[in-house]
Amino acid sequence: MSKNTQCVHSGSIADGLTGGLNSPIFTSSSFRYVDMAENVYPRYFNTPNQTAVSDKLRALENTEAGLLFSSGMAAISAVVFGLASGGDHVVMQRDIYGGTHHFATAEFERFGIEFTFVGSEVKEFEKALRDNTRLVYIETPSNPLLRVTDIAAVAQLAASKGICTAIDNTFASPINQNPHELGIDVVIHSGTKYLGGHSDICCGAVLTTRDIMERIKASAVNFGGSLNAVTCYLLERSLKTLGIRVDTQNRNAMALARHLHGHPRITTVYYPGLETHPGFEIASKQMRGFGGMLSFELDESKIPPDRFVRNLKLITPALSLGGVETIVCAPALTSHVKVSAEDRRQMGISDGLFRLSVGIEDTDDLVADLDQALYG
Numbered sequence: 572m573s574k575n576t577q578c579v580h581s582g583s584i585a586d587g588l589t590g591g592l593n594s595p596i597f598t599s600s601s602f603r604y605v606d607m608a609e610n611v612y613p614r615y616f617n618t619p620n621q622t623a624v625s626d627k628l629r630a631l632e633n634t635e636a637g638l639l640f641s642s643g644m645a646a647i648s649a650v651v652f653g654l655a656s657g658g659d660h661v662v663m664q665r666d667i668y669g670g671t672h673h674f675a676t677a678e679f680e681r682f683g684i685e686f687t688f689v690g691s692e693v694k695e696f697e698k699a700l701r702d703n704t705r706l707v708y709i710e711t712p713s714n715p716l717l718r719v720t721d722i723a724a725v726a727q728l729a730a731s732k733g734i735c736t737a738i739d740n741t742f743a744s745p746i747n748q749n750p751h752e753l754g755i756d757v758v759i760h761s762g763t764k765y766l767g768g769h770s771d772i773c774c775g776a777v778l779t780t781r782d783i784m785e786r787i788k789a790s791a792v793n794f795g796g797s798l799n800a801v802t803c804y805l806l807e808r809s810l811k812t813l814g815i816r817v818d819t820q821n822r823n824a825m826a827l828a829r830h831l832h833g834h835p836r837i838t839t840v841y842y843p844g845l846e847t848h849p850g851f852e853i854a855s856k857q858m859r860g861f862g863g864m865l866s867f868e869l870d871e872s873k874i875p876p877d878r879f880v881r882n883l884k885l886i887t888p889a890l891s892l893g894g895v896e897t898i899v900c901a902p903a904l905t906s907h908v909k910v911s912a913e914d915r916r917q918m919g920i921s922d923g924l925f926r927l928s929v930g931i932e933d934t935d936d937l938v939a940d941l942d943q944a945l946y947g
């Protein structure tokens with residue numbers, strides 16, 4: 572089945588009682604155990620609504636197993652703590668979601684997990700590998716500078732040494748990029764973003780092989796970050812339109828990137844779909860669409876960042892991303908506020924940098940709002 576068909580049909584629960592077209596919501600947290608194949612319980616990740624959605628995501632990412640979590644960070648922490656123990660070493664891309672960066676610096680040491688941050692070039696990953704490296708963790712396109720990592724090359728390098736690989740695929744969504752098909756073991760999503768898509772739910776997902784999932788699940792049931800039935804249902808409802816939402820977001824983002832590139836009040840545009848972007852060639856190889864995220868730097872001598880934000884009428888300055896509405900944020904004040912100023916500088920995140928999460932509005936309205944704010 573193709574992506575849009577999977578979005579609509581995969582994993583749905585047939586409603587034998589009424590013949591209704593939608594999966595019923597099963598709210599029980601207590602299930603009979605006599606004559607049941609397994610004990611069912613929400614924190615065991617095996618209730619009907621959890622399974623329905625993880626089956627749909629499994630189809631979309633083409634993996635054997637899937638697990639839903641109560642947030643993206645619950646998914647990320649379950650993967651790291653499921654696959655690495657005290658004394659192990661993790662190699663992590665430096666240019667990643669601020670929360671993941673903070674998770675590593677704040678928690679790994681307490682659990683005895685060593686780690687090394689590296690740039691997105693494959694040779695940097697290679698240099699950082701040690702005898703006790705158990706996990707290589709990447710994010711592409713990355714947050715917030717849309718750097719592109721060569722997924723197949725990192726997967727091949729790690730596999731040649733028997734090391735597990737994980738990717739945060741949130742920015743691309745399963746519509747634009749399927750890393751498991753390129754050799755990555757574990758695919759992670761913050762479902763709060765494109766999968767949910769309407770800025771109204773918080774959830775996460777892990778997609779991988781049956782064997783690796785067993786290890787992740789074994790510790791995930793102890794950490795307890797499972798997802799409730801009602802949010803599972805909202806996620807299932809959202810996923811039916813994932814394909815058409817992301818296609819529109821891809822088109823809008825490309826149009827805005829072209830408009831802002833060379834704009835008299837913008838110094839730099841970061842979008843992997845621009846031929847001038849350093850990751851364009853690799854992105855073209857591993858992505859079907861370039862995504863709805865782009866970043867740009869204002870010419871602060873012509874328009875102060877604060878005035879630009881206050882001038883916007885349609886585009887809202889807001890946290891998070893991936894919704895149907897276009898929002899803008901300054902990473903230095905939001906997603907990366909917990910990263911030290913020193914680390915931010917090293918990551919290339921200036922105070923005049925803005926990240927745009929492009930929605931599904933009409934392109935012309937978005938262009939007009941950006942222009943009036945840049946000149947106002």
Ligand SMILES: *Cc1c(COP(=O)(O)O)cnc(C)c1O
Nearest residue numbers: 642643644668739741761763774
């Ligand atoms: C938001 C985000 C996360 C964390 O997800 P939560 O649902 O907020 O826990 C992880 N990775 C990326 C790329 C994100 O954008």
